[in-house]
Amino acid sequence: MLKKTLAALAIGTALLGAGQAMAADYALDIKGQHAFVNFKVGHLGYSYIYGSFKEFDGSFSYDSKNPEASKINVTLKTESVDTNNAERDKHIRSGDFLNVSKNPTATFESTSVKSTGEGMADVTGNLTLNGVTKPVVVAAKFVGEGDDPWGGYRAGFEGTTTIKMKDFNIEKDLGPASQEVELIISFEGVRK
Template identity: 80%
Template sequence: MLNLKKSLAALALGTALLSAGQAMADDYTIDKTGQHAFIDFKISHLGFSYIYGTFKDWEGTFSFDAKKPEASKIDVTLKTTSVDTNHAERDKHIRTADFLDVSKFPEAKFVSTSVKSTGEGTADVTGNLTLHGVTKPVVIAAKFIGEGKDPWGGYRAGFEGTTTIKLKDFDIQKDLGPKSQELELIISFEGVKK
């Protein structure tokens, strides 16, 4: 009888471990090599139009399980000197102490702290954004685009997300007028399963 109890306990433990393994999120590397990933931004120019830009040098990883999105995580680091607004003189100015101060703060980083499902394929991703030497919590409104096998034998998952930040929250004090106090970040990427 004791052996039967031990066998049942071992079977229960094995089943629990197997179930836990199946519930674990898969790890992905964001596909910057294939240029299937973007961190873009949009900011008003004096209230007359918008300036759009991107960061060309960044990398990141994420974990994702469609059945348990709350277990997802993301970690992204970008090189601030890679800012590109399609205008060399403006980019040079953005890199100065007036804005990004890239010589002092060469990197920006986002690390998620929680993911909360908000509907079918959508979630609020809360995390710490470090920019210009300041770390603040932000919430990214994220949307799951899709997942599946790719033509090269890999497995991919893709997302997009947006958030709006106030420049002064990150100690960027240059004042371009009341219409230019906030910047919208747009993140879009595919990840390849490790």
């Protein structure tokens, strides 16, 4: 889910700021570990808990001259959640939160890209998490693109969105400071 959101925002920003003259397809650079799906949630109103999803994959296509035609798809393994605390991760995987035994994946599929300024875009897409699909908007930023040292061509993006846990049937109430989760996505894509 987070991955899809990240991918969607990356595509949108790429479309807005890239110098490509025609549509190109990219694979997220998972093997090189240049892709991240992170999250942040309030803890009792005193601090934040940060975490990430370690296993995901996806691809995107974009055309800087026709950003509305851009697409992104990301699939994330919910069991790969990691908050640097094994007991907390076990609880997040349970039916109280991600219910990974019933919903082993989360997905994001873009539906539209809208420019919001130079190198910036709102990427709208369907996020499926915990068996629920809802539209989300990712504020995306194009980071850069160009040749890499290994003979490839890359494009990079980052983006954020905030989701309400109850919108995705996550009913565990951890107090008023913990109702929303900020998703922070950053990745490079390698042109296919």
